[in-house]
Amino acid sequence: xxxxxLKRLFILALLIASLATAGFGWxxxxxxxxxxxxxxxxxxxxxxxxxDGMYRVCHRMKSLGLISNVRTFxxxxxxxxxxxxxxxxxxxxxxxxxxTLLDKMKSGEVVTFTISLIEGHTFKQMYQRIQENSNxxxxxxxxxxxxxxARVAGDKTIHPEGQFYPDTYSFSYGxxxxxxLTRAYNKLHTxxxxxxxxxxxxxxxxxxxEALIMASIVEKETAVGEERPQIAKVFIKRLKLGMRLQTDxxxxxxxxxxxDGNITRRDLRAKTPYNTYRIDGLPPTPIAxxxxxxxxxxxxxxxKDALFFVAKGDGTHYFSKTLEEHNKAxxxxxxxxxxxxxxxxxx
Numbered sequence: 001x002x003x004x005x006l007k008r009l010f011i012l013a014l015l016i017a018s019l020a021t022a023g024f025g026w027x028x029x030x031x032x033x034x035x036x037x038x039x040x041x042x043x044x045x046x047x048x049x050x051x052d053g054m055y056r057v058c059h060r061m062k063s064l065g066l067i068s069n070v071r072t073f074x075x076x077x078x079x080x081x082x083x084x085x086x087x088x089x090x091x092x093x094x095x096x097x098x099x100t101l102l103d104k105m106k107s108g109e110v111v112t113f114t115i116s117l118i119e120g121h122t123f124k125q126m127y128q129r130i131q132e133n134s135n136x137x138x139x140x141x142x143x144x145x146x147x148x149x150a151r152v153a154g155d156k157t158i159h160p161e162g163q164f165y166p167d168t169y170s171f172s173y174g175x176x177x178x179x180x181l182t183r184a185y186n187k188l189h190t191x192x193x194x195x196x197x198x199x200x201x202x203x204x205x206x207x208x209x210e211a212l213i214m215a216s217i218v219e220k221e222t223a224v225g226e227e228r229p230q231i232a233k234v235f236i237k238r239l240k241l242g243m244r245l246q247t248d249x250x251x252x253x254x255x256x257x258x259x260d261g262n263i264t265r266r267d268l269r270a271k272t273p274y275n276t277y278r279i280d281g282l283p284p285t286p287i288a289x290x291x292x293x294x295x296x297x298x299x300x301x302x303x304k305d306a307l308f309f310v311a312k313g314d315g316t317h318y319f320s321k322t323l324e325e326h327n328k329a330x331x332x333x334x335x336x337x338x339x340x341x342x343x344x345x346x347x
């Protein structure tokens with residue numbers, strides 16, 4: 001075969017190889033950059049689960065109709081640097097392509113959710129709120145309070161009431177109820193430790209836990225932030241004088257599911273560990289979740305030298321130094337309630 005013929009064959013082979021390469025490149029460009037909005041049934045999200053590798057993600061993309069050739073797509077994706085993806089749920093928008101979707105997975109641009117844990121809620125109310133959130137995986141379902149605290153804090157003897165910080169928590173798909181509780185538990189103790197270090201001297205607490213119990217009572221007594229230090233000061237003075245706290249929220253907590261919205265004289269006389277009309281000192285545990293303001297109030301009380309207070313009907317309280325003044329305020333604000341009487345302020 002002459003040299004000229006060989007040269008022409010070589011050029012032809014190069015041309016064919018170039019066309020094949022160009023064709024493959026065009027094919028891959030289409031595979032990676034086709035707008036997913038063109039799909040007949042575009043899914044809204046795709047999930048990357050813990051432990052998923054690139055091949056499993058590619059198979060999930062195939063099952064959702066996002067790509068057609070798993071093997072080729074996955075190999076090219078890995079050659080292109082998409083060898084690691086971050087777990088979570090990813091939104092598929094109208095402007096997404098398979099490539100932009102991989103970019104999201106590589107950078108961790110996950111869909112985030114939030115859950116708000118509310119000041120003043122009990123552990124039972126808070127845990128129910130977590131269980132009702134469909135974006136949280138319920139791995140603690142069916143466990144007792146003691147078993148839950150063993151998982152969260154490593155100590156089943158810890159009472160769960162008041163041990164979790166009320167806040168709005170962001171999380172990604174696949175988070176468990178244990179994850180949320182652990183975050184709230186750790187934050188509560190971080191805040192409590194910070195405020196305990198800044199506490200006033202001569203407070204009648206043996207430890208930070210007793211301050212947390214007091215904070216929970218303050219949290220339930222008033223929704224008015226500026227009143228909390230004054231409320232705390234009243235209760236602290238009573239503790240120092242050896243008086244009973246005589247606070248309704250503790251009675252209500254001790255009643256549990258029996259509470260129907262009203263407290264009777266019989267309820268006030270009932271002997272429960274939480275009825276501060278019948279017990280001396282603090283109840284055995286907190287009675288609700290508490291925010292930083294309530295904790296700070298319990299550790300840095302301030303205000304006038306009062307020993308009593310009564311709800312005025314507008315959400316605030318009247319503070320009295322003497323029993324005589326208090327009884328007068330009770331007659332004024334409680335025995336002549338107006339039609340628009342409120343125990344909490346307007347929001």
